[in-house]
Amino acid sequence: xxxxxxxxxxxxxxxxxxxxxxxxxxxxxxxxxxxxxxxxxxxxxxxxxxxxxxxxxxxxxxxxxxxxxxxxxxxxxxxxxxxxxxxxxxxxxxxxxxxxxxxxxxxxxxxxxxxxxxxxxxxxxxxxxxxx
Numbered sequence: 001x002x003x004x005x006x007x008x009x010x011x012x013x014x015x016x017x018x019x020x021x022x023x024x025x026x027x028x029x030x031x032x033x034x035x036x037x038x039x040x041x042x043x044x045x046x047x048x049x050x051x052x053x054x055x056x057x058x059x060x061x062x063x064x065x066x067x068x069x070x071x072x073x074x075x076x077x078x079x080x081x082x083x084x085x086x087x088x089x090x091x092x093x094x095x096x097x098x099x100x101x102x103x104x105x106x107x108x109x110x111x112x113x114x115x116x117x118x119x120x121x122x123x124x125x126x127x128x129x130x131x132x
Contacts, residue, residue: 002026002121004096009126012086016130020081022096022123029053030074033102036081037111038092039125047111048094050103051079059103063089086130093125 008020022034035050049070050059058070069082079096099105099120106114114120 002098004098004121004123006094006096006123006126009094009128011129011131014087014130014132016086017082017084018086018128020083020094020096020126020128022079022081024077024079024098024121027077027098027121028074029072029077029079029098032098032100033104034072034079034096034098035059035102035106036070036079037095037097038090038128039095040089040092043092045095045111045115047106049081050106052103053100057103059107083128086128088130088132091128091130093127095123095125097122 003025005023030053033052036048037045038048039045048061048064049068051070051072067085072079097120102120
């Protein structure tokens with residue numbers, strides 16, 4: 001049974017940092033693209049960052065470029081999201097997801113397609129709250 005478990009969320013002031021972790025079990029992460037997504041109140045789920053296993057490519061949403069860094073330790077089946085210079089608009093529930101072609105699918109068809117296709121594995125999320 002595949003399980004993704006996020007951790008590392010919390011409450012910080014603007015300008016602060018958090019490091020999220022996504023630990024995968026039941027799959028071998030080196031064969032999966034793993035991404036981070038977020039859901040803010042009143043908004044649709046959006047892609048934040050994605051790490052491709054196949055070619056090492058890393059994608060970032062424009063809103064987080066230069067502030068967030070995705071990394072992975074496949075020996076630990078873990079993907080991280082280092083978040084620096086946090087802003088109140090980063091407040092959301094952060095989810096990780098895994099699929100062999102996740103990054104390619106998000107780039108080509110968007111997050112809604114990933115959700116509707118229903119093939120990716122998702123974690124339950126971790127809350128990040130940034131106060132001004």
